[in-house]
Amino acid sequence: MDLPIANFLTQQRRHNTEMMAVANYCVGCAFCMLVCPEEAINVLGNAEIDREKCSDCKRCMRYCPVEAIRLVE
């Protein structure tokens, strides 16, 4: 949806809830990128999550072998 109000609401939701975050000890194995259904993760030495695309499904968190992806406020 390209409606400004929809974008606004999405951002509000993101700002009010927990978000996926990557710790600095991420090794860059890219499992998260490979399993992300939204193609929201890019990995070049370490993972970066595109907050706009992320749907908070937590799949990346479950697949991370070093527990580097966590939910933060």
Added chain:
Amino acid sequence: MMKVAIIGAGLGGLLSAAILSEEGNSVDIYDRLPFSGGRFTNIPYKGFQLSTGALHMIPHGNRGPLGKILKQVGSKVEIEDSKPEGLALWEGELKTVRRKDFPRGSRNKMIKWYLLHKIFRRDRTLDKFEEGIDTFTANFLRSFLGWSLSITPSDIKFSKFLSIVKNVEKFGGPGIPIGGCKAIIDSLTEIIKSNDGTVNLRKKVEGIFFSNDIVEGIKLKEKLKYDLILSNIGHDLTARILGDEEYIRRASKLQPSSGVKFSIALEEPFIGNTGVLFTPELKRISGLNEVTNADPNLAPGGKHLLMAHQAVLTSNLKYEINLGLSDLKELLKNYKYEVIAIQSYSNGWPVNRIKAGNDIGYRTPYKNLYIVGDGAKGDCIEVDGIAAGIRNLMRDLV
């Protein structure tokens, strides 16, 4: 009959579970992750079967330790032995890399070092071997060590290198499992399940309980009792979940090796055969394989999957990756290609949990707790080292 718990469903965990369950023991495997296979399985991505770690390759194919154990436990997995085993790209030409292909001076130096080792037990690191030899041999040595062990010549002693060369001559070169790494994982899982063993995913083992030097079981949410515990998560993590300070001190000294893998999509084949292509002229990339020449189903719609590996030689990972990417740009300048994934491995999720030559074996301070997998390799490289470690352990357990 023993009740066996295995911590970690990687190749080492599943391989030991297959052997022990075939012998009639009751085996339960636990893994924190939602899939089994660890760094030796596939994850589908954009139609390609990408590997989680290893490059869909077994260093000694059907005849090596892993191939032998797979046959012994009744696995039907098909491994296509590489032909040619390996070639080196040098000055625009493909060179075979058998003994006779190296200049006489370097061959003579190898013989001299061999004799000095046999007679006087001299055992120096290979950077000393590299000094003064021809550039082809020196660069090939670097790419071979980078490809097979993610190390440089200064990291490895001659005796260890000699045993690798002997293994290549004894077992032969690599092979590609049809279906990729996951075909082996699936086949082992099937064997374990047919023997009433269990593979429990998303189950994190929080602790191991023990009395004196005997382990009694594992802690998940509840405590579970076992006669024997095999840990597939390396000495360091095992020591940590035990909470044994002395063991933690000893295990934390073990240095892992780091590397980067590039998965590359191609319309047309680049290598065109099932062997390894060593790249001794490149800055970082040490070698590549093109697994779709053995199994076209590893890529979608007639495309090819090329995999390149490099060791990480400085502490700046992004710089290392950029060197690898510029190597690929140079190497594939006449090809249409796309790098679909760049995966790096270090620290707690490394290429090898212990740098080659520094292994401390599968024993722990506890009588019925052993390490299996990459953290306790036997005298062989990569996954064949995992199989060799397990083969030795099984002899010890009888």
